[in-house]
Amino acid sequence: MVENKITIENLSLQYSDGTESLRDVSMDIRQNAVTVLFGPAGGGKSTLLRCLNRLNDLTEVKASSGQILIDGENILDPKIDVVALRRKVGMVFARPVPLPMSIRENVIYGLDLAGEKRKSKLDEAVERSLKLAAIWDEVKDRLNDPAIALSGGQQQRVCLARVLALQPEIILLDEPTSGLDPISTGKVEAALLELKKEYTVILVPHSVQQAARTADYAAFFLTGELIEYGEGKSLFTVPKQKKTEDYIMGRFG
Amino acid sequence: MMKFLSRNRHTVQRLGFSLITLMAVATVIPIVGTVIFILFKGGSAISLEFLSGFPRDGMREGGILPAIIGTLYLTIGTAIFSVPLGIAAAIYLSEYAKDNQVTRLIRLAIINLAGIPSVVYGLFGLGLFVLFLQFGTSILAASLTLSIMTLPVIISTAEEALRSVPQSFRTVSISLGATRWQTIRRIVLKEALPGILTGVILGLERAAGETAPILFTGAAFFLPRLPGSPFDATMALPYHLFVISTQVPEMPIQIQYGTALVLLAFVLTMNVIATVIRSRARARRQW
Numbered sequence: 001m002v003e004n005k006i007t008i009e010n011l012s013l014q015y016s017d018g019t020e021s022l023r024d025v026s027m028d029i030r031q032n033a034v035t036v037l038f039g040p041a042g043g044g045k046s047t048l049l050r051c052l053n054r055l056n057d058l059t060e061v062k063a064s065s066g067q068i069l070i071d072g073e074n075i076l077d078p079k080i081d082v083v084a085l086r087r088k089v090g091m092v093f094a095r096p097v098p099l100p101m102s103i104r105e106n107v108i109y110g111l112d113l114a115g116e117k118r119k120s121k122l123d124e125a126v127e128r129s130l131k132l133a134a135i136w137d138e139v140k141d142r143l144n145d146p147a148i149a150l151s152g153g154q155q156q157r158v159c160l161a162r163v164l165a166l167q168p169e170i171i172l173l174d175e176p177t178s179g180l181d182p183i184s185t186g187k188v189e190a191a192l193l194e195l196k197k198e199y200t201v202i203l204v205p206h207s208v209q210q211a212a213r214t215a216d217y218a219a220f221f222l223t224g225e226l227i228e229y230g231e232g233k234s235l236f237t238v239p240k241q242k243k244t245e246d247y248i249m250g251r252f253g
Numbered sequence: 254m255m256k257f258l259s260r261n262r263h264t265v266q267r268l269g270f271s272l273i274t275l276m277a278v279a280t281v282i283p284i285v286g287t288v289i290f291i292l293f294k295g296g297s298a299i300s301l302e303f304l305s306g307f308p309r310d311g312m313r314e315g316g317i318l319p320a321i322i323g324t325l326y327l328t329i330g331t332a333i334f335s336v337p338l339g340i341a342a343a344i345y346l347s348e349y350a351k352d353n354q355v356t357r358l359i360r361l362a363i364i365n366l367a368g369i370p371s372v373v374y375g376l377f378g379l380g381l382f383v384l385f386l387q388f389g390t391s392i393l394a395a396s397l398t399l400s401i402m403t404l405p406v407i408i409s410t411a412e413e414a415l416r417s418v419p420q421s422f423r424t425v426s427i428s429l430g431a432t433r434w435q436t437i438r439r440i441v442l443k444e445a446l447p448g449i450l451t452g453v454i455l456g457l458e459r460a461a462g463e464t465a466p467i468l469f470t471g472a473a474f475f476l477p478r479l480p481g482s483p484f485d486a487t488m489a490l491p492y493h494l495f496v497i498s499t500q501v502p503e504m505p506i507q508i509q510y511g512t513a514l515v516l517l518a519f520v521l522t523m524n525v526i527a528t529v530i531r532s533r534a535r536a537r538r539q540w
């Protein structure tokens with residue numbers, strides 16, 4: 001039985017500088033699946049991701065309306081606890097951004113902020129999340145080295161582990177492999193497939209191919225509008241909308 | 254002539270580079286010259302007695318200990334007021350302030366504060382701290398006056414240091430459930446600290462060498478003992494130098510240059526510390 005983890009209702013958003021925005025987007029996002037948001041740049045995919053953990057609070061937003069329900073709670077409500085929300089909804093960014101500290105400190109950063117000080121718990125979280133992100137074997141002997149010393153692909157998996165350490169329920173990935181070589185990309189994608197068993201994964205892929213490879217469900221965004229949304233298998237083989245088909249076939253991009 | 258120049262591009266280039274190099278080297282001459290000159294003239298005055306004794310015989314003999322200690326007190330006093338205030342203001346401007354009228358007003362105030370001649374600070378300090386607040390001619394009044402003068406330097410360098418910390422660190426930290434303040438404390442301040450320290454030291458160094466602001470607010474011509482509380486006046490190196498150079502007849506010249514040498518050493522030491530902090534932090538930086 002698939003359940004809806006997130007319900008987005010009539011979400012519209014406009015930035016103060018008039019750039020990328022969302023127009024009346026409504027969609028349900030299933031639990032324990034990889035949902036892919038794809039489409040050309042400026043379509044609103046990243047904006048939508050940044051709504052889901054309220055990271056848009058850091059950006060100047062001119063107007064927004066609609067609501068986002070996670071487990072039935074409207075997270076756009078100004079009164080909700082955003083810190084708790086961001087622990088529940090983790091995010092991996094396009095470029096790996098290791099914080100200027102060791103690998104271990106990077107992974108426990110969120111837990112430490114949340115008040116977890118017990119070394120045994122922290123050690124456990126470090127090992128568990130690094131394993132889950134498929135990077136444990138590569139870094140287990142140098143956890144106290146600066147994270148910046150790792151390669152780009154390794155950094156990105158440490159960033160993923162850093163999110164996983166908080167045991168979130170939803171993981172947002174904004175083109176997480178855009179700066180990585182094909183081998184590293186493969187490792188990250190493999191980790192994602194593993195993750196969906198426990199988490200709800202929402203991915204903005206960096207190519208249509210990656211979208212097709214990873215999507216359980218796929219949503220096609222064009223200039224802020226949700227054009228088509230459905231199961232990945234059917235959407236990428238028999239798209240219902242002409243625009244979706246054109247984009248998948250590479251007629252524009 | 255123009256034809257000649259265009260045909261000999263490489264000659265022209267070499268000529269240009271030589272000229273530019275010469276100008277760059279020229280900027281070194283004043284500082285090196287000053288140091289050598291003062292070292293040469295005042296070096297012979299430096300002795301244990303000079304550094305640790307009191308002035309005697311109308312300041313024509315003995316040491317300059319009270320002036321050294323006084324400048325130390327004034328620098329520490331200035332640091333106590335200007336460092337926390339300056340850093341707090343920089344954090345506000347860099348991390349919290351929105352671009353609105355109030356912020357613009359604050360920035361305008363800081364820029365103008367930096368442009369005020371130091372003697373005007375002295376008069377202002379006299380009016381506010383010495384007379385109105387009745388601190389008297391004291392270390393306290395002088396330190397506060399120097400603090401106001403130092404603030405713009407500390408604020409602008411600290412703000413610069415905070416702004417140079419990549420925005421992505423803040424975004425990532427927030428996305429991992431940090432509050433804005435946790436992000437500032439754990440990431441931004443930590444990374445900006447070397448830059449902030451450099452600014453602090455440069456600001457304090459300027460304060461240590463100033464005469465005009467302490468002239469009416471805390472400096473004493475001559476005191477037979479060291480100041481015992483913040484409400485006492487104090488001797489200070491720059492003012493002492495001014496006094497022995499202009500107010501005392503038949504002043505031995507090596508004492509004047511000896512005093513100048515001590516002041517120069519004090520200021521240059523702070524400069525070196527700032528440089529060391531900066532270069533070591535740059536080597537350690539992870540971004």
